[in-house]
Structures are given as structure tokens and as C-alpha cells.
Amino acid sequence: MFDLELIKSISRPSPTKIVLLVIDGLGGLPRPETGKTELETADTPNLDKLAANGICGLSDPVGRGITPGSAPGHLALFGYDPISFNIGRGALEAVGIDFNLQPGDVAARGNFCTAEKAGLITDRRAGRISTEMCAELCRLLDGQVVENAKIFVQPVREHRFIAVFRGDDLSPDVSDSDPQQLGVTPKIITALSPEAERMAGIANQFVAQAKIILAEYLPANMLLLRGFSQRPHFPSMNEIYKLTPAAIASYPMYQGLARLVGMEALETGTSIEDEFRILEQHYGNHDFFFLHVKGADSAGEDDDFERKVKVIEQVDKALSELISMQPDVIVVSGDHSTPALLGGHSWHPVPVLLCSEWCRTDRIKEFSEAACISGGLGRFPATQIMPLAMANALKFSKFGA
Amino acid sequence: MFDLELIKSISRPSPTKIVLLVIDGLGGLPRPETGKTELETADTPNLDKLAANGICGLSDPVGRGITPGSAPGHLALFGYDPISFNIGRGALEAVGIDFNLQPGDVAARGNFCTAEKAGLITDRRAGRISTEMCAELCRLLDGQVVENAKIFVQPVREHRFIAVFRGDDLSPDVSDSDPQQLGVTPKIITALSPEAERMAGIANQFVAQAKIILAEYLPANMLLLRGFSQRPHFPSMNEIYKLTPAAIASYPMYQGLARLVGMEALETGTSIEDEFRILEQHYGNHDFFFLHVKGADSAGEDDDFERKVKVIEQVDKALSELISMQPDVIVVSGDHSTPALLGGHSWHPVPVLLCSEWCRTDRIKEFSEAACISGGLGRFPATQIMPLAMANALKFSKFGA
Numbered sequence: 001m002f003d004l005e006l007i008k009s010i011s012r013p014s015p016t017k018i019v020l021l022v023i024d025g026l027g028g029l030p031r032p033e034t035g036k037t038e039l040e041t042a043d044t045p046n047l048d049k050l051a052a053n054g055i056c057g058l059s060d061p062v063g064r065g066i067t068p069g070s071a072p073g074h075l076a077l078f079g080y081d082p083i084s085f086n087i088g089r090g091a092l093e094a095v096g097i098d099f100n101l102q103p104g105d106v107a108a109r110g111n112f113c114t115a116e117k118a119g120l121i122t123d124r125r126a127g128r129i130s131t132e133m134c135a136e137l138c139r140l141l142d143g144q145v146v147e148n149a150k151i152f153v154q155p156v157r158e159h160r161f162i163a164v165f166r167g168d169d170l171s172p173d174v175s176d177s178d179p180q181q182l183g184v185t186p187k188i189i190t191a192l193s194p195e196a197e198r199m200a201g202i203a204n205q206f207v208a209q210a211k212i213i214l215a216e217y218l219p220a221n222m223l224l225l226r227g228f229s230q231r232p233h234f235p236s237m238n239e240i241y242k243l244t245p246a247a248i249a250s251y252p253m254y255q256g257l258a259r260l261v262g263m264e265a266l267e268t269g270t271s272i273e274d275e276f277r278i279l280e281q282h283y284g285n286h287d288f289f290f291l292h293v294k295g296a297d298s299a300g301e302d303d304d305f306e307r308k309v310k311v312i313e314q315v316d317k318a319l320s321e322l323i324s325m326q327p328d329v330i331v332v333s334g335d336h337s338t339p340a341l342l343g344g345h346s347w348h349p350v351p352v353l354l355c356s357e358w359c360r361t362d363r364i365k366e367f368s369e370a371a372c373i374s375g376g377l378g379r380f381p382a383t384q385i386m387p388l389a390m391a392n393a394l395k396f397s398k399f400g401a
Numbered sequence: 402m403f404d405l406e407l408i409k410s411i412s413r414p415s416p417t418k419i420v421l422l423v424i425d426g427l428g429g430l431p432r433p434e435t436g437k438t439e440l441e442t443a444d445t446p447n448l449d450k451l452a453a454n455g456i457c458g459l460s461d462p463v464g465r466g467i468t469p470g471s472a473p474g475h476l477a478l479f480g481y482d483p484i485s486f487n488i489g490r491g492a493l494e495a496v497g498i499d500f501n502l503q504p505g506d507v508a509a510r511g512n513f514c515t516a517e518k519a520g521l522i523t524d525r526r527a528g529r530i531s532t533e534m535c536a537e538l539c540r541l542l543d544g545q546v547v548e549n550a551k552i553f554v555q556p557v558r559e560h561r562f563i564a565v566f567r568g569d570d571l572s573p574d575v576s577d578s579d580p581q582q583l584g585v586t587p588k589i590i591t592a593l594s595p596e597a598e599r600m601a602g603i604a605n606q607f608v609a610q611a612k613i614i615l616a617e618y619l620p621a622n623m624l625l626l627r628g629f630s631q632r633p634h635f636p637s638m639n640e641i642y643k644l645t646p647a648a649i650a651s652y653p654m655y656q657g658l659a660r661l662v663g664m665e666a667l668e669t670g671t672s673i674e675d676e677f678r679i680l681e682q683h684y685g686n687h688d689f690f691f692l693h694v695k696g697a698d699s700a701g702e703d704d705d706f707e708r709k710v711k712v713i714e715q716v717d718k719a720l721s722e723l724i725s726m727q728p729d730v731i732v733v734s735g736d737h738s739t740p741a742l743l744g745g746h747s748w749h750p751v752p753v754l755l756c757s758e759w760c761r762t763d764r765i766k767e768f769s770e771a772a773c774i775s776g777g778l779g780r781f782p783a784t785q786i787m788p789l790a791m792a793n794a795l796k797f798s799k800f801g802a
Contacts, residue, residue: 029761037761062800064781065788066411069801082801083407089802109802227802341759345799347792348761373763379779 004240006399007079007387013242016328016393019279019289020385022077023315024070024254025297025338027350027369031305038296038305038340039351040368042312046319047353047367050330054355056364057377059385061336067347073335074257078290079241079386080234087260088172088229093162095256099154101164101231106172106199109227110153110161112137112220119185119222124178125159126220134161137220140213146202156252163206163225171196176226177207186224199228236262237288241390246282248275249292258290272311276318283325297345300338308340329356329392331385332367352377352385356392405641407800408480408788414643417729417794420680420690421786423478424716425471425655426698427735428751428770430742432706439697439706439741440752441769443713447720448754448768451731455756457765458778460786462737468748474736475658479691480642480787481635488661489573489630494563496657500555502565502632507573507600510628511554511562513538513621520586520623525579526560527621535562538621541614547603557653564607564626572597577627578608587625600629637663638689642791647683649676650693659691673712677719684726698746701739709741730757730793732786733768753778753786757793 028037061068061076062083071092072082090107101107112134114123129137134155141153141163149167156162173196177186186207191200203225214221237245239262247258247265255265264286268278272293279289293315299308322330330353337348351372362376373379377388390396429438462469462477463484472493473483491508502508513535515524530538535556542554542564550568557563574597578587587608592601604626615622638646640663648659648666656666665687669679673694680690694716700709723731731754738749752773763777774780778789791797 029759058779063788064778064785065790065792065797066407067792067797067799069799072801087802092802339759339761346759347789347797369761370764373777373779374775379781 004079004235008240010396010399011240011242011390012395012397014393014395015287016395017283017287017289018329018389018393019291019322019327019331020077020389021291021293021315021330021332022074023293023296023312023332023334025300025336025345026334027337027339027346027348028300028308029339029341029348031341037369038300038308039312040370042309042316044312044316044367046316046323047332048365050319050323050332050355051353051367051371052365053361054330054353055359055362055377056351056353056367056372056375058349058369058372058375058379059333059352059382060349060379061382065347067345068336069345070253070335071257074254075261076382077333077335077385078237078261079383080261081383085232085234087232089227090162090172091229091231092253092256093156093160094164095231095260096253097154097156097162098252098256099152099162099164102166103231104166104170106165106170106228106230108163108203108225110163111178111224112159112161113222113224114219115185115222121179121182121184121186121222123219124182124224128158129220131155131157133220134159137214137217141210144206144209146205147198149202151206159220165199165202169195170199170202172199172228172230174200174203174228176228177203178224178226186222189225203228232260234261238262241288241386241395243288244286245288245290246286247290247292248278249290250275251292251294254292254294263290272314272318276322280321280325296334297338300340301344303340303343305340329354329389331389333382333385349379350382354388354392358392358394405480405636409641411797411800412641412643412791413796413798415794415796416688417796418684418688418690419730419790419794420692420723420728420732421478421790422692422694422716422731422733423475424694424697424713424733424735426701426737426739426746428738428740428747428749429701429709430740430749432742438770439701439709440713441771443710443717445713445717445768447717447724448733449766451720451724451733451756452754452768452772453766454762455731455754456760456763456778457752457754457768457773457776459750459770459773459776459780460734460753460783461750461780462783466748468746469737470746471654471736472658475655476662477783478734478736478786479638479662480784481662482784486633486635488633490628491563492630492632493628493654493657494557494561495565496632496661497654498555498557498563499653499657500553500563500565503567504632505567505571507566507571507629507631509564509604509626511564512579512625513560513562513615514623514625515620516586516623522580522583522585522587522623524620525583525625529559530621532556532558534621535560538615538618542611545607545610547606548599550603552607560621566600566603570596571600571603573600573629573631575601575604575629577629578604579625579627587623590626604629633661635662639663642689642787642796644689645687646689646691647687648691648693649679650691651676652693652695655693655695664691673715673719677723681722681726697735698739701741702745704741704744706741730755730790732790734783734786750780751783755789755793759793759795
């Protein structure tokens with residue numbers, strides 16, 4: 001639609017404040033018994049008040065029919081075209097645990113897994129071993145050197161870890177070893193371009209050594225690597241929007257994403273109340289806050305309709321205090337839909353509400369999927385949420401003479 | 402928005418089934434006496450039921466204000482950007498009659514026409530001569546060789562035929578001889594680029610010989626050529642969507658279009674009931690069906706409001722059986738609007754309904770132009786219908802980490 005250069009050219013600093021509240025996986029599907037989605041089932045007086053005073057709509061994070069991963073979903077919310085601003089899984093996980101990924105490093109996402117005697121995979125997640133066990137196994141593998149490349153192995157959570165390869169001439173252009181299915185052996189990692197031969201060789205040697213080291217650690221007696229990638233360079237939100245943005249997110253991956261676009265990740269506890277408290281404490285220090293609530297997505301992924309309803313109600317309660325602080329612009333949306341009925345991310349458009357003194361309110365009185373269809377924001381790409389927020393905060397100057 | 406490469410990367414084969422029902426020229430304009438369009442006038446209990454259970458919207462085949470021909474209208478429905486995936490009229494007609502158009506061939510669409518003594522055109526369609534007469538005339542012209550290029554002349558329907566030029570160094574970059582008006586002589590065919598000089602010369606010689614041969618066959622004593630073009634190479638729907646698609650269309654041109662994107666064109670009778678019967682018979686063999694109903698467009702082109710209403714009602718009746726077969730996704734739309742009041746294709750957006758278990762239904766209870774304005778699909782480009790159908794059939798994996 002329009003590019004970041006245009007946005008950059010009209011953005012100007014100002015003391016007004018924007019709060020972007022992201023309820024991860026917000027959008028849902030109606031439960032057949034009631035015909036109501038999670039958001040429509042939840043009792044949300046504060047969200048409804050914001051909707052009544054604000055303007056609503058439905059947004060597509062990537063495009064109609066496209067189910068976004070967490071990274072494209074959030075990048076779109078921050079105003080970055082999620083197709084051209086791509087980020088690999090390995091780099092994303094590394095950034096997520098605050099690993100200091102340097103230029104030239106190649107990161108892979110790893111799973112500990114279970115293999116039977118002949119090497120066939122029987123569990124791609126090694127029975128979801130504990131995070132402590134994962135950390136112990138990572139210590140065994142960490143720090144190896146293969147062909148002058150150093151390999152860092154760091155735990156993420158449960159069976160998940162990262163492997164970061166640091167050395168000269170490493171290319172991320174190699175295939176995964178993770179076959180994404182059971183009953184087969186891990187795949188040989190192959191170079192997808194001639195420059196990546198060295199990387200493929202090193203990665204395969206690392207895997208071979210790991211197999212020996214892990215042999216006695218059933219159920220985590222093997223590992224799988226995927227998403228080899230490097231840290232991308234994205235222009236910062238300060239460059240683009242002239243903001244001093246802060247992120248409040250209890251999950252590492254979202255902190256990592258926020259840092260990739262130049263936000264300061266504030267330390268926070270894990271509860272929704274913790275996150276809102278941190279926002280209040282730092283309210284004077286930033287002009288943009290991204291507050292991320294993970295629980296709605298997790299509940300959706302667990303097929304737990306009721307729990308997702310509760311998370312939304314909890315957010316609604318926490319909003320009272322924020323509303324009383326009167327930020328110039330409040331935006332509430334999600335990075336994608338996660339209907340409990342589907343048990344995973346989905347392609348359905350996400351409800352958006354924007355409340356500001358200048359929003360030109362519509363007739364919507366409740367924040368829900370069904371109501372947002374008729375909202376004044378219409379149906380639009382999520383990348384346009386930030387420009388809308390900036391405009392409503394009077395942080396944009398006129399375009400053109 | 403997003404390109405076919407992205408779609409390709411997330412498409413995966415699955416046993417779910419999609420039926421795309423295209424009511425050619427579906428969209429209409431309200432008759433002043435009733436204020437209702439053809440679709441709104443028709444009694445359509447099945448379409449209304451699908452709308453009530455599904456989600457509706459309005460789509461633009463090419464763009465707001467643009468009246469599409471049949472080819473761009475259908476290519477958009479199949480998910481191909483109709484501006485970059487262009488196909489000339491000659492190639493389209495050739496493919497439509499299943500002529501084996503080879504690389505290097507140049508095809509032109511032909512009309513037999515009537516010229517008076519001085520050569521001025523008095524009827525661009527030669528009084529719509531019978532298809533049999535057309536075939537007889539084509540036999541007289543078929544098989545000529547001009548400057549080592551062989552010219553195939555094959556009947557299409559009534560006054561319409563194709564001329565295919567086969568030989569070395571033929572370029573389609575030449576102008577039409579058809580002046581698209583009466584009272585003038587056919588135009589000299591001219592090269593639009595230097596490489597096309599040979600083609601223009603051959604085509605003009607062919608026209609000159611045809612004039613002599615046809616002289617005694619009034620009212621078909623002359624011919625007009627237009628739309629010189631070559632067979633385009635499009636990626637197949639199997640490549641893009643991993644589907645095994647089938648087309649059920651009684652008109653050759655739509656079979657041809659379907660074949661261009663790799664669909665298998667199933668043999669069918671000409672009635673709507675025949676077409677639905679073929680769908681049922683082949684239901685087990687394909688995961689995607691394009692079913693094309695021509696009658697609504699023909700009625701619209703003939704200014705016949707009542708007949709268009711009847712065709713829509715006939716489709717509605719035939720739908721009962723299809724609905725009872727419970728395809729995972731049913732999409733009903735048109736390739737463009739053909740309002741009987743205008744008597745031709747138009748730029749008006751086309752009603753779309755999509756019904757699936759996962760569609761997140763909206764509040765629309767009837768399938769009509771007016772109701773679709775407030776539908777949950779909103780207003781959107783027709784190229785996004787296929788991604789939506791794929792998503793609802795759970796044939797897309799997640800995009801991005």
C-alpha cells in the first residue's frame with residue numbers, strides 16, 4: 001500500500017502516547033452451542049467501552065486465507081510488511097532467548113527427540129523433557145568446535161534449544177535435518193547453494209557428535225535442527241516512527257521480536273497484572289508501549305475455549321487502570337486468530353479497536369468479531385494499524401504539498 | 402498482496418474437497434419497478450441457506466471500475482492475477498475448441514462478416530450464420546500455405562472461427578483487421594514491432610485470398626481477424642495448490658481456460674442438471690471442482706432479466722444434491738457481473754459466498770448484492786477467493802515462524 005520510506009518522511013516526535021495491546025491469538029470461532037466466539041462470550045465492559053468510544057475493524061496480518069506464524073503476525077502489527085521482512089526460525093528463537101546473535105552467525109532451532117535402535121524417530125519432542133533436563137543436555141553439547149566454527153547450544157524451553165554456529169564463511173542456505181514426521185531417520189543437512197557446502201558439512205558433523213554424546217540420555221537420545229538463519233537487519237521503529245518504544249512481554253520470543261525492531265524490552269513478571277503494572281511504572285519514559293498477552297493464544301492452542309474466555313476477561317479487568325491514565329491512543333488487537341475450535345493459529349481476520357480523541361467513532365458498541373465486520377476501520381491489512389495509531393496520536397505531518 | 406510463490410510454499414495436499422460454482426455474469430442491477438436485481442428477484446432457498454451458514458462478500462475480478470472479459474474474470478477466480486496473466490483472444494478461442502496450439506503458433510479470433518460491393522462492412526457477424534455453415538466455410542479456407550506458413554481455420558460457433566498460423570518466425574505483435582464498427586472496410590493488418598513484419602504480410606495475404614474464396618457466400622462474404630496471440634504458459638493449479646482439479650463446463654472456452662491452468666475438463670452435457678450430475682459422478686476422483694454455468698451471462702447479454710432469474714433458480718435447485726454431499730468448502734460466485742439492464746459484462750463487484758465448517762459465519766441470511774455489502778468477507782479482489790477456499794479446506798500450512 002505505502003512503504004516505510006513514506007512513513008519515515010512524515011513521522012515526527014511528539015509527547016503523545018500510544019499503547020498497542022496485543023492479545024495473542026485474539027480472534028476466534030463461534031462455539032456451535034452458543035454461536036459466540038471466545039471474545040463474544042467473555043464479559044468485557046472495558047473493551048466494549050473502548051469500542052463504543054473508538055473505531056473498530058478487522059485486519060489481515062498477512063492476507064486473506066493466510067495463517068501467520070508469530071513473527072509475521074507481530075511484524076505486521078509493528079508496521080513491517082511481513083512478506084518482505086522475513087525472519088528464519090533459528091534467528092527468531094535465538095533473539096527470543098536474548099542470545100547475542102552476531103552478524104555472520106547462523107542459528108538453528110533444535111528439538112531433542114527420541115530415536116529407536118535403528119535411528120528412526122519415535123517422538124519429535126522427546127516426551128517434552130523438562131527445561132532443566134534440556135539445559136543439562138545443552139551444557140554437554142555447548143562449545144564444540146568443528147572446522148574452526150564454534151557451536152553454541154542454549155536451552156529454550158522443554159525439548160527446544162538453539163544451536164548457533166559462529167565462524168568464517170557460514171551460510172544459512174542449508175536444509176533442515178528435522179523430517180517433521182515419525183518413523184524415519186533425521187535427514188542429512190544439505191547445501192541449497194554452493195556457498196553453503198561448508199555450513200552443511202559442519203552441521204552434519206555436529207549432529208553426528210551429538211548423537212554419540214546423547215546416546216545414553218533416553219528419551220532425549222537424538223536431536224533435530226531446522227530453520228537455519230541469520231539475524232535480519234530491520235530498520236528500527238525509532239528510525240521509522242521517531243518513537244522511543246518499549247515492549248512488555250513475558251515470553252522471550254516476543255521480547256526478541258520487539259528488540260529486532262528496536263524496542264526496549266522492559267523486565268516484567270509473567271502475569272497480566274504484572275505486565276500492566278510495568279506499563280504504569282514506565283509510563284513516563286516512553287511514547288509507545290507494546291504490551292503482549294500470551295495466554296489467549298496458549299489457551300486457543302490447547303483447544304481450551306473457556307480458558308481463552310477467562311484470559312480475555314482478565315485483560316479487560318486490567319484495562320481499567322490503563323484507561324484512567326488516558327493514553328492518547330489505545331489500540332487493542334491480536335497478531336492473528338487462534339480459535340479454540342481449531343486448536344491453532346488460523347487465517348481469520350483479527351478484531352481491531354482504536355480509541356483516541358480524533359478517531360471518528362463508528363456505531364460499534366461491543367468489541368467482537370461479528371461487530372467489527374461493520375466497523376469504521378473496515379477490513380484492512382494489519383500493517384496499516386501503526387500508521388493509523390501514529391495519525392491518531394498526531395505524530396504524522398501532511399504528505400505532499 | 403501476495404504472490405503465487407507464497408501460496409505454493411504453504412499449499413499441501415489433503416483429502417478435503419472444494420467446489421467452486423461459477424454462475425457466469427452473476428452480479429446484476431436492480432430493475433427500477435422492483436428495486437431488485439436478478440439474484441434478488443430469484444427464489445433461491447439453497448443459496449440463502451448457504452449464505453446463512455457461510456460467509457459473504459463482494460469481489461472485484463480485476464479492480465474497481467474495470468469490466469472484465471471472460472478470461473480475466475476466470476483467471477482471477479482461479480487465483481491468477483488477471484493483469485499479469487494475460488491471454489490473447491485468439492489463443493483463448495483456440496484453447497477453447499481444444500485446438501492443439503503449439504509453441505510458436507499464432508492464433509487469431511475470426512468473424513465471418515457481410516461486406517457490400519465497395520467492401521464496407523454491413524454486418525460484423527454475417528447474420529450469425531449457423532455453426533454448420535461456418536464449418537463449411539472454414540473447410541474452404543483451411544490448410545492454405547502462405548510463405549511457408551500453414552494456416553489452420555477451424556469453426557467455433559455461429560459466425561466465429563479461429564485462424565492459426567504455423568511456421569517459422571511468426572510474431573503475434575500485429576494489429577487487428579476487425580475495425581469493430583460498420584460502414585468501413587476491414588483494416589490492413591500492420592506489424593506493431595519490426596519482428597512482426599512477416600506475420601503481418603502473411604495475415605494480409607490470407608485475408609486477400611479469403612475474400613476471393615468467400616465472394617459468393619453472402620452473407621458471409623468476408624472475414625475479420627483480431628486478437629493475434631500465442632498460447633501462454635501458466636503454472637498449473639496442481640503446482641500452485643497441490644490440487645487435482647476438474648472443470649465441468651459445457652462451453653468450450655471455459656474448458657479451454659480451465660485446461661490452461663491444468664484442470665482436467667470433464668465431458669458433460671449442456672444443461673445445468675447435466676453438469677451437476679457429472680460433478681456427482683466424478684466426486685471421488687478430484688479434490689477441486691470448477692463448475693461453470695453459462696446461462697446467466699447469456700441471458701444478461703440478451704437483456705433478458707427474467708431468463709437470468711430463471712437460470713439462477715435452476716442452479717439453486719440443482720444445488721440441493723451437491724449440498725447433501727457435504728463438500729468441505731463450497732464457493733459460489735461469478736466471473737463478473739452481467740446486468741440484464743446493461744446487456745453486457747459490467748464492472749460491478751460480484752457476490753461471493755463461501756460455506757465451510759471453519760468460515761466464521763457472518764449475519765447475512767440471503768445471497769444478494771445488497772446483503773453481501775455487509776458480509777464478513779468484505780470487499781476484496783477475486784484473486785483471494787482461492788486462498789480463502791484453500792484455507793477453509795485446511796489445505797494451507799502456516800506462513801512464517
